[in-house]
Every structure is written in C-alpha cells, then in structure tokens.
Amino acid sequence: MIFVAAALVVLNSCSSNGSEKSVTNGKVEQIKHPEWSKNLSIYEVNIRQFTPEGTFNAFIPHLPRLKELGADILWIMPINPIGELNRKGSLGSYYSISDYLTLNPEFGIDEDFKNLIKTAHENDLYVIIDWVANHSAWDNPLVNEHPEWYQKDTTGKMISPYDWTDVVAFDYSNRQMNDYMLNAMKFWVTEYDIDGYRCDVAGMVPDTFWLRVRTELDKIKPVFMLAEDEAPRHHAAFDMTYGWEFHHVMNDIYKGEKNANDIEKYLHKNDSLYPSDAYRMYFITNHDENSWNGTEFERLGEGVKAFFVLTATVPGMPLIYTGQEAAMDKRLEFFEKDAVDWNDYPMADFYHQLFELKKNNPALYNGDFGGSWKRITTDKDKDVFVLLREKGNSKVVSVVNLSAEPLTFTLKGDAYTGDYTLLYTDEKVKLAADQSLTLPAWGYQVYFK
Template identity: 65%
Template sequence: MKIVPKSLFTASVLIAVMMITGISCRQKHAPLNTGDSATALVKHPEWSKNLSIYEINVRQFTPEGTFAALEAHLPRLKDLGTDILWIMPVHPIGQLNRKGTLGSYYSVMDYKAVNPEYGTDQDFKHFVKKAHELGLYVIIDWVANHSAWDNKLVKEHPDWYAKDSTGKMLSPFDWTDVVKFNYEVPEMRAYMLDALKYWVVNFDIDGYRCDVAGEVPDDFWNKARVELDSIKPVFMLAEGEKPGHHTAFDMTYSWEFHHVMNKIHKGEFTANDIGKYLKKNDSAYAFDAYRMNFITNHDENSWNGTEFERLGEGVEAFYVLTVSVPGMPLIYTGQESAMNKRLEFFEKDPVEWGDYKMTGFYKTLLSLKKNNPALFNGSFGGTWARVNTGSDDKIFAILREKDNNRVFSVINLSAAPVTADLMGEVFAGDYTELFTGSKSTLKAGDKIELPAWGYKVFYK
C-alpha cells in the first residue's frame, strides 16, 4: 500500500573544471554515509547483483487468478529478463469490513496460510520450485503493520493491537478494513518473526517486499533480517525510502525519482531535476544501497493512473532513464504488453495481454542491465557522470562506467525535437548503439539529433 495524502579547490575552480570537462556530477566508488544514512550494513545476496524485478498481481495476471495458471508464464518472465519475482500478498483476505467484492490484498486474515482463491499450499510450493528451476527468485509481499479485523489474533490477543485513548483498536490512515499492530508487545513481535521464518522454511521463498515498512520499528526489521539470513541468504525490499531502512533491507523505493519523472512530463520540472535528484540520493544513501526505479506499480496503476496516463509518449524515454541511472528497474504486471488500463484493486479485473508488444523493448534494456557491469546494482555497478549537451533542461545524458565497461544514454525528456551537442571527453570512445546495433566513435563536439521523447543508448 502507498500512504496517500507516499577542500582542495575553491568553488570557482571546481565550477571551471566541471565546465571544461562537460561533467555536471560524478558519483565516486565509495560509500556515502552522510545525513541519516547509517546504511548498507546488510550483505546483499550475490545473486542479486545484476538482476531486475517484476511485480506479480496474482488475482489479475490470468483469468483463473491462480498459481497454477501463473506458472505457465514463468518461462516468458525469465526470457523477459526479470529474475526477481515479487508476488503481491498470497494470504487469505479478511471478510470483516472488506472493501469491494474481493477485498484488499493487504488485509491479511492468516499469516500462515495461502489464499484459497489462488490455490493450495502445494500449488504455491510447486510454483516456487518451478521458478527456482528456471533460475528465478521469489519474494512475497508481507504486511507487518496491520491485519484484517477477522484475523484470529484480534480475538485471541487483543493486547497485540494499537488502541486509542478510549481503548478502541485503530485502523492506520483511512484503511478501515485493517487494524494496526502494537510493536511494543514482545509476544506480538515474536509471532510476526516466526511467521516470516515460516515461509522461508516451508516454501523456500527468497525474501520479502515489506508493506509500509516505515510504520514498523527498525529494530524489528534488523532482528528479522539476521534471523532470516541464518536460514538462507534473503533479499528484502522496503516500501519506503528512509536511508535507515538499509540496515535491514537490500532495497528501498525511489518514490522521489518517480515523482520527478511525472513532474517532468507535466512540465513542472526539467531534465536538470534528474541531476538534482541523483546528487541528493548520493548524499543520503550509501553507494551499496539498492534503490528500486519504476514508472508504474500496483499503487500507481490503480490509484494515480497508468504510465501512459502520467507519462504519455514519454513512457519509453523514462524507462530508459530508470535503467540508466543507479538502481534496480521494476516491471509491473501487464507493463510489457503496454497495458493502458487501471486494474481494479478490490474486484476481479484480468490483464488484457494482447501481443506483448513492448516485450522486445524491455527485454533489450534488461539484457543490457544484466550483462554490462556498469549497470549492476549498488557497489557491484559503476559510477555515474552527467554529460552536458547544451540543452540540459531537455536532455539528460548519463555515463555509467565500471572497469572497461560503459553505458552512455542520451535521453530527450521533452515533447519537442532537440539536438544534443556533446561536451567534454569523459564519454569519448567506441560504442555500439543498443537498439540499432550501429557502431560509432563518439567525441566532444558530436551532435546527436533526437526526436520528441527520443533516446540513444550506447554501450561498450
């Protein structure tokens, strides 16, 4: 769920150097622990270093809405290049105070059961096993902040829940179908930790995406990470972007980056705001902290509009950007088929898959992400530098570099054609263009003509 209103040089010398080189920012190969970031203390599983992530909405993915039906799509998802599968909540959904016909995925009635609408325990175990056989990793959504009103814990342990001054149990925010836990109760914490371990031990899942992670105390997550890692190396994604989350989580949401992209398309921001965001990100997060980059997800799709509603003809350009900057790119259910409808949140509303017409585009980018170390995640990946183009309010040109590997993306983030006048020498060299396969030697003074929302991605 998304919370809805979610000194070696003087300054003059430094500016001169930046103007001469054409570099507007460059991330160094070192952890940055300024601000609130006592971060990146977790050890990322080695397998996560170059992967991308796919969010699966089981209810809407197929007409059947089952794990068995979903299993048939696993080879296609593997071929797409999304090796981490984030499964939206698999638990039974509460009936009491339910919203709509089928209820919210995030209203958990039983933390140790599979939603019978999706199948049986054995069906889910088989799904995870088949995913692993294909080299895929499975993480499931976890709702630790609140439960359904008819979760058995409400009656058996009412003291485990938060209450107002009159003793009435509390719903978080305006989520009237759920009731909030009280993490000051040690027994409640022990139960939740045991439930987290249950799915790793019994279903062999590879980790969790944790809903509204910032509403749960950090020390709970820190303990949970240690105990889960003692079973097997897990991958943890926090729905939140507190730098402090990275003491327990591998990855956090890049919500701010997402909102910057939306504002650029609306004309409220320019390409320069991408550079500002990346500098801010560098100062707040450790170099090894994974950030999840996205143009859509289940919250955005259902409540704020599809990527086509929000980004229009810039959808491809903005996704090229999410792959080019530091972070792990996300694809949400239906995105690879250019789905342009808001999926119902509380009702059955299957994806209309069509011919998967954007699969080739996403597959090409994610293959580059997986195979070029410059784009790997966290400290496995490369540094970044912005290259000036003479039209920096419209064009974002970014160089990623790791050892002898490079990715140089030149992206027009505007609705008008523009010419990039490449400045400096940092990017100079021989490249292959990703989408055409053409070879070229780039140097200072070269000009690249880009149509509205156009892009070029060069690599070596």
C-alpha cells in the same frame, strides 16, 4: 498499501527506533546483499489479475516468458487469505490479511505454491513475497486471541491506520506480537523456500523489528528484502528501498513542472543520503500507481519509453509491473477481478533489451557492484539528460530527450568518447568529442561497450 507519501515522510523522519548502532559517518551501514542480486531487475506479480483464472497454477506457465523478459526477481503481491469483515469491494484488498500462515484459497493450495517456487527456481528466478507486518484484517483470529497485540485509542478501541478501515494496526511494543510476526516470516522461508520479502509500509513498523528479522532470516538462507519506504535508515536491514521521489520527478518533468536538471539534482541528493551500496528501486508504474494515480500512459504519455530508459540506466534497480510489457493502458481494479489483456506483449522486447544490458554490463550492476555515474552536459541541459555509467572497461551512455520537441544538441567534453554498440539496432557507432546528436520528441538512445 495505498498511502499518503507526505504522511509517510513525516513518520519516517520522526522514528529512529534503535537503528543508530548501524550508522557511521552520518550514513547507515548497508546490509550485505545476496550475491545473486548484483545485476538483476524486478517484476511485480499480481496473481489475481495476471490470468483469467487468477491462480498460482495459471501463472506458472508464464515463468519461462518472464525469464526471457529478463527481470529475474519476482515480487508476488500478498498470497495470504483476505479478511471479510469490513472488506472493501467484493474481493477485498490484498493487504488485509486474515491468516499469516496460510494461502489465499482463491489462488490455490500449498502444493500449487510450492510448485510455483520450485518452477521459478528451476528457471533461475528468485521469488520474494509481499508481507504486511503493520496491520491485519479485523477478522484475523489474532484480534480475538490476542487483543493486547493491537493498538488502541484512548477509549480502548482498536485503530485502523489512516482510512484503511478494513485493517487494524499491530502494537509492536508487545514482545510476543514481535515474536509471532518474526516466526511467521521464518515459516515461509523454511517451509516454501522463498527468497525474501517486500515489506508493506515498512516505515510504520519499528526498525528494531526489521533488524531482528534480517538477522534471523539470513541464518536460514541469504534473503533479499525490499522496503516500501524511502528512508535511508532502512538499509541497515533492507537491500532496497522505493525511489518514490525519482518517480515523482519524472511525472513532474512530463507535466512541465520540472526539467532534466532536476534529475541530476536528485541523483546528487541520493548519493548524499544513502550508502553507496544501497539499492534503490525505480519505476514508472506499480500496483498503487496503476490503480490509484493512473497508468504510465496517462501520467507519462509519449514519454513512457524515455522515462523507463532513465529508470534502467541510473544507479538502481528497475521494476516492471504486471501488464507493463503488454503496453496495458488501463487501471486495474484493486478490489475486484480485472484480468490483464496481454495483447501479444508489444513492449516485451523494449524491456528485455534493457534488462539484458543491465544483466551483462557491469557499469549497470546494482549498488557497489555497478559503476560510477556522471552527467554529460549539453547545450540543451533543461531538455536533454545524458548519463555516463562506467566500471572498468564497461561503459553505458544513455541519451534522453525529455521534451515534446525534436532536438539537435551537442555533448560537451570527451569523457564519453569511444566506440560503442547502439542498443536495439546493434549498430556500431563512434562518439567523438563535442558530438552532435539529434533525437525526436521523447526520443532516446543507449550506447554500450
């Protein structure tokens, strides 16, 4: 959902909702991750805009291509029917759910979705679906059948969160409402064999509910859970949270309001707040950013590739959104049909090589599966960010020029020294102590061994 980040931060900081039992030494205890998630990246699928047809069946032929791309967790935006009452636009918001137990008929029927999941699994892909637990459409039958399940103002009228006038907010103080939502989430795991959920505005739903959900879903199969929220406490129930702050740091660097030193500050702050095994999701775009704040090219200009190299090499999991590998430079309509022009996927190899490096080099694995990080300082630290990731004999050194000028600079020390392979060229290179390097404006190099 579209949301005001600052408002969510306030909500997050004011609500603990009973997760204290999962906190030790000032940090939440990270829920155990499914083993299969340790080295994967994630791809956000917008079924409506992915193909001209906008259906599950039209999307299925893309699965082998996405497997080749290398982002092996598919997050599919909401698949449920969309409400008509107070609908925004002609097709409505994906996040206005009129029935939690059926499929959006515009996308297909049960057999189609089951075939999508089966084909994805046959391609060694994992599928999580978007879940909207905080609110429903106004014409969801629950509104009339169980009005006591919804929040009301002082006059007794049901409430829409913020300016989301097409939806009405649930009241999680009602135990029956909690039970219904839990059972609905169990339904899609048991009946369709999905692998988990991305949970919309997770910070607006009580933590006690999410803890219960995770416990019950893991009894069915090991699931993967992504929270659309940044609060560290969510890692008691979720594998991964959004890295919104890092996203804004990157945007601000391109605007000249921050510099490379702010990346190091962010990473240290992250380490101080989150469990070491927490997965953080990093991105240069997603459905909200694309539609409401601009494409990655609008916000990051010539720095698009440089900033994605950062998202793929800092500790965390990189996200790619529908159309990103096509270098799509248009804002997709949110409430209307607006299919992607795939344009022969000009950036597919760029993303593919980073995803494959992450998958095959333990230094870049997720959470505690991955390696440590260390910033290598230079004589131009405001403009250059050099990151060393290391686990055992595996090393990755990413070097990024975060300025609009070509730069020659010197790496300090010798922690990074050794023989490496250069990503994208397979050239064998030696990095020596006090190595001098030159990069073009917004240039990057990734060395690995």
